[in-house]
Amino acid sequence: MSIEPSELNPIKALAKAAANQAYAPYSQFKVGAVLLTKSGEIISGCNVENVSYGLSNCAERTAIFTAIAQGVDPQSISKVVIYTPSDQVYSPCGACRQVLAEFLAPDTDIISTCETGFESWTVASLLPHAFHFDINEYRNKS
Ligand SMILES: O=c1ccn([C@H]2C[C@H](O)[C@@H](CO)O2)c(=O)[nH]1
Numbered sequence: 001m002s003i004e005p006s007e008l009n010p011i012k013a014l015a016k017a018a019a020n021q022a023y024a025p026y027s028q029f030k031v032g033a034v035l036l037t038k039s040g041e042i043i044s045g046c047n048v049e050n051v052s053y054g055l056s057n058c059a060e061r062t063a064i065f066t067a068i069a070q071g072v073d074p075q076s077i078s079k080v081v082i083y084t085p086s087d088q089v090y091s092p093c094g095a096c097r098q099v100l101a102e103f104l105a106p107d108t109d110i111i112s113t114c115e116t117g118f119e120s121w122t123v124a125s126l127l128p129h130a131f132h133f134d135i136n137e138y139r140n141k142s
């Protein structure tokens with residue numbers, strides 16, 4: 001287990017509070033995500049939908065983008081805690097996995113909680129064989 005329930009419960013409460021801020025009039029599925037840094041900073045995000053559905057942003061990406069905008073070093077993030085209003089655990093979508101893989105250390109804990117339980121993974125286990133690209137290396141070869 002990557003986290004004890006006694007440590008998880010207060011962070012889950014913050015993720016639930018973040019979910020309360022969600023703008024989800026189309027799906028009615030309000031998701032929250034909280035990032036914890038090694039030095040104790042807390043950054044949260046929620047899903048923000050759009051009438052052009054494909055423009056919607058998940059809670060996980062909102063939280064990561066907020067951390068970047070606030071100048072937080074994403075490599076200092078040790079845990080991501082997600083809350084979905086459900087009695088089943090949901091794992092992050094493919095778009096969020098690629099964004100998490102871009103910024104977070106591969107061994108960062110991704111913990112998804114719901115009303116009845118939680119499950120945890122690492123960034124690397126959620127997206128094996130992630131797409132990585134070095135523009136300079138590519139230019140030197142061609
Ligand atoms: O891990 C997830 C899965 C879904 N959503 C959002 C996207 C959309 O707004 C709504 C329904 O898919 O939930 C998240 O924020 N995080």
Ligand SMILES: [Zn+2]
Binds near residue numbers: 059060092093
């Ligand atoms: Zn997503």
